[in-house]
Amino acid sequence: MIKKGSVVKVLRPESYWYxxxxxxxxVxxxxxxxxxxxxxxxxYxxxxSTSFMIEELTLVE
Incomplete structure (x- = not known):
């Protein structure tokens, strides 16, 4: 579950931080x-910082 303080990886291909x-x-x-x-x-x-949908992120262990 994604919550404040979690480390996440960005899965949105068009994002600068992909x-x-x-x-x-x-959240x-x-x-x-x-x-x-x-x-x-x-x-640039x-x-x-930027906002994402939950489906565009994955938790990093």
Whole structure:
């Protein structure tokens, strides 16, 4: 189960962080992209977090 503080791997191919690992910052309900994930590296525009659907993430053990 994905919850705050979990380490997850991104499975969305069009994402800048595809196949990278990040830490879950927040999990909402009743919205399309409920999981906010923060990463150690920044994207080209200085952003280091984005939201994903639960199906686009997998837990890292």
């Amino acid at each position: 196949q990278d690992c990040g830490t879950v910052a927040k 909402d309900t009743d919205i399309k992209y409920p999981v906010l994930v923060r990463f150690s590296k920044e994207a 525009n200085g952003v280091n």
